Amino acid sequence: MLVAHSGTPNTGKPIWKESEIDSAVVVRARGLPWQATDHDVAQFFVGLNIAPGGVALCLSAEGRRNGEALVRFEDSEQRELALKRHRHFLHNRYIEVYRATGEDFLQVAAGSSSEAVRFVSRGGAMIVRMRGLPYDCTEAQIREFFASGESGCKVMEGGVLFVNKSDGRPTGDAFVMFDDEAAGQRALAKHKHTIGSRYIELFRSTQAEVQQVVNRSLESVQVVVQGNRKDCIRLRGLPYEAHVENIVEFLGDAARHIVFQGVHMVYNAQGHPSGEAFIQMDSEISAATAAAIAHNKYMQIGKKQRYIEVFQCSPEDMNLVITSPPLPPQLVLPPRPLYPQPAVAGMVPTLIAPFTPVYWPYPSPPVSPNVYPLPSQPGLVLITGLCPNVTPQEILAHFHSNPEIAAESVQMLRWGSAQCGGEALVRFRSRVDAERALAEHAGTPFGAAPVNLTLIHS
Structure with missing residues (x-):
């Protein structure tokens, strides 16, 4: 008789990169x-x-x-x-x-961080991922967070692992381990509770997720020294199936001059290949030669054949794409109106001013190293017909049933009253996320009243 290990998929002996898996x-x-x-x-x-x-x-x-x-x-x-x-x-x-x-x-x-491996070796029954922690949060605060209230639970000894960047700065994430399933379930009930003024997101996690998140946070991008030299090349038009090995084969002899870990695939904000890559060469001459030889040359993967554009560029050009951080959100109260006049029924209003976020609940999670999201237009959804006294926090919570497409911020355009429904603009990471949110929540009542959702085409 076959027995499902439904209670133990999250526990087991830690795996190192040197381990062998059949x-x-x-x-x-x-x-x-x-x-x-x-x-x-x-x-x-x-x-x-x-x-x-x-x-x-x-x-x-x-x-x-x-x-x-x-x-x-x-x-x-x-x-x-x-x-x-x-x-x-x-x-x-x-x-x-x-x-x-x-x-x-x-x-x-597999893990390469000894600290992460020690953490997952403790053998707890459940791991919970915390996201959105204050950057100065301490282990004592986390233990108090879970111990407080009627559904309080105790964190295992040595069961808190903060996720830090390679320079030691916190990412706002932590993993917490519990002795048994019941304690872990009580811990998850504290989802969206606060530490200080921050709303904390909680997710059931796994050993593998601990390893992935810690590995990525430690392998931070090395920013090359900027200057007037042009010892990099930029490839455009790559097939979406292209990998580093395909690029090396495409460049032929010129690939000998690629510096160690010098191939940087570029992905868009949704994690899909953008068709571009940057490559660091060992000299300007090598970059110029590679660009001259490979420009408009064909790359073939299976039955696909694409001609690739190759340009010589500088480290500064590369860094503009792969290391530009997002601008920090600014709190502006009251928010500036986005529309010159009330929207006419049946018409989608046109965005005339930059979106001013009013409420940002948590920092973004760590991004995978060597995968560089391109800047993308945010997705905007207009909500009309809101009840009086609905807050931005309640609107965010409404869209958090699926954490993968959670709203990033909310701006109240008009507060609801007995005579007129309220309006709010909800911002998502991308248009794709906004469309998915619209599909999942269309027709879903907000509180006691139905609301209308409209995708804003900006």
Whole structure:
């Protein structure tokens, strides 16, 4: 009789990058709901023996779950049975299941930070990820946060791991470990409670997510020294399937002059390939030669053939794309009106002023190193028909049912009254997120009253 390890997908012996994983026991599950946890994955494969610590939820370029997971089973027979779950359903979504390799699993689940490995070695029953912490938050504050109130619970000894950047600065994230499932569930009930003035987001997490987030935060981007020299090249028009190996092959002999870790693939804000890459060469002559030889040359991947534009550029040009930080939000009260006059019924108003965020609940999560999100237009949704006394915090909470498309900020355009419904503008990371939020919340009542949602075309 097969027994599902539904209670242990999150625990197990820590995995190092030097570990060996048999490729015959690994699958990739794709199409998971954004809020799926390790236990959801275990439920999907119920009846099969998942190895302890064998569920590795994959993160996107922005450090958020991307709907994929690598799953390691106890033996090859279990893996073959798992493959037969291809296109079965989880929470009304069909899941694709493919063969994967041990190397694929290690890339997601393996750790290189001894501190992170020590943390996951403590053997707790549940790990919770905290996001949005004050930068000066202490372990004592975290323990008090979980211990307070009727649903208080105790954090394990040594069960707090802060996520810091390579220079020691905090990211606003932490992982917390609990002795048993019941304590972890009580901890999750404190989602959106506050530490100081900050709303704290809580998510069930895994060993693999701890390793991924810590690894990425420590591997910070090295900013090259800027100047007038042009010892870099920029490639445009790359097939979306292109990897570093394809670029090296495309450049031929010129690839010998690429500096160590000098190939930088560029991804957009949604984590998809942008078709561009920057490459650091060992000299200006090498960069000029590579650009002259490879410009408008064809790259072939499978049956696809694309001609690639190659330009010589400077480190400053590269840094403008790959290291430009977002501008810090400014608090402006009262907000400036976005529209010159009330919107006419049936017409989508035109945005005439820069969006001024009024309420920013938390910092963005750590971004994957060597993956550089391009600046993208935010997505804006107009809400009309709001009840009186509805606050920006309540609007944000309304859109937080799916943390992957959570609203970033809210601006009240008009407060509701007994005679007239309120209006607010909600900002999302991208237009794609705004469209997804619109699809998920269209027709959903806000409080006791229905509201209208409109996507703003800016």
